[in-house]
Amino acid sequence: MTSIAFKKKVSMSFAATALLLLASGFVFAPSAFAATTEAAAPGSYTVAVICFSAALAFGIGALAAGLAIGKVGSAAMGAISERPEIASQALIFIALAEGLVVFGFITALMILGKA
């Protein structure tokens, strides 16, 4: 497999992961909200907006993290292939990108808590 094909495959895997996370944000956020706010009037416009906002916060965070990890990860792999001893340092940068989805998740929870 050529390096370009490998890079494309890695990017596609990251994009697929990000899309999966985005989709899960849309699917699970309303049910999670419904479980925690049974008292809220079902079908109200406000509830829909809150759910949508939470899903958006989580989904965009996940998408951004996917893109960032794709780029940071590919550079990290390049550097590690030449100098394996820097693997732990490279992983720190990947973790920083990973943090984006955590922020998105926390924001989504905070939004859901407002309801």
Add this chain to the structure above:
Amino acid sequence: MKQNPTSLYGFINAKLRARIGLMRESHIIEDLLKAKGVVEAVAVLRDSAHSSVATAYDRTGDIQQMELALLYNEVEMYQEVAKYLEGKPADFVLNLLGKVEVDNLKNTIRLWYGSIIRRRPMRFRSEYLFKGKLLNDIDWTALVNAISWDEVCKALANTPYSEVVNAFTEQQLDTEGLFVLENKLDLQWYEQMMASTEKLSELDKNVAQSVFMVDIDLKNLLMMVRYGWYHKMDKAILSNLLMPWGKVYKNKSVREFVNKSAKERDPFVVIEKLYPGLNEAIRQISEDKQGSVRQDELMALQNLRIEAYLHERRKSVYRKMLASDPFTIGVSLAYFFLYKEEDTMIKAILNGKYYGYEEDYIRGVLA
């Protein structure tokens, strides 16, 4: 589709930066210098990234086969970097490989010239030539075995070099030598490279051209001093030799220098205007060595000083590249430069050891 520089250069530039880091940490040059002889130097290479060079020596015991192995490594280096890039930047890197092809072609033609025109027994040297595919489909075996200039032209018929070689005749080469032909081949490569830089993104184009301009200025300056002043070459030939780019070529005083009669030319006036620091250093050499060395030796020392000065300038351009935007072609260019610099040093040290020179003497030559 225009590619995002982060995606395009992220992987390869991180890889090359890691290699540059390893190169800087490596003690290979120091260890080679300290080696007691060729055998010890080969042992140093055996445990390094240049192990194929040591293998070549083990197989043949021939120092020139080691140089050929280094050339093979250099070709692989360009091909590997091009493989990790896409589109125009990949084409650009492959075009850089064209310089290796042009140099190999010049060596092959020199071999043909030596054996056919000058009738020297040097055909055996063809085993030190690169015979694989570089950029164009060149039949190296047909070139090496050519017995007339027509056969050389025929072997190069479907290549970009066809037009250049066809402009010369065997008789012309016999009387004038290969100098003008070789210069035309170099000029053609520079033309290709300048055209290739035009196709890059604005940022890459600026980076690549800044490197080429320093290179072209070096060539033009040396040409002016060596051929315009020392060899007193005719105005018509000299103006054709200069590369039509860079600050040296565009400078008014250079045009005046070329247009003057050979006896009236003074390169120091031009150098003073373009590189005042260099002029001072050259004058210092003249003052220190006048009378103690022959005129041609003095000239060689001055040439070496110019080369060293411009090499330093080139080095500073690459250093600046490594410290600037990490997502440009600059990192690859800096890596090529550092790799070739290391290669040149290895070749010089191996030759020095082979001919039995002392460590201090080789150090002096490298400096």
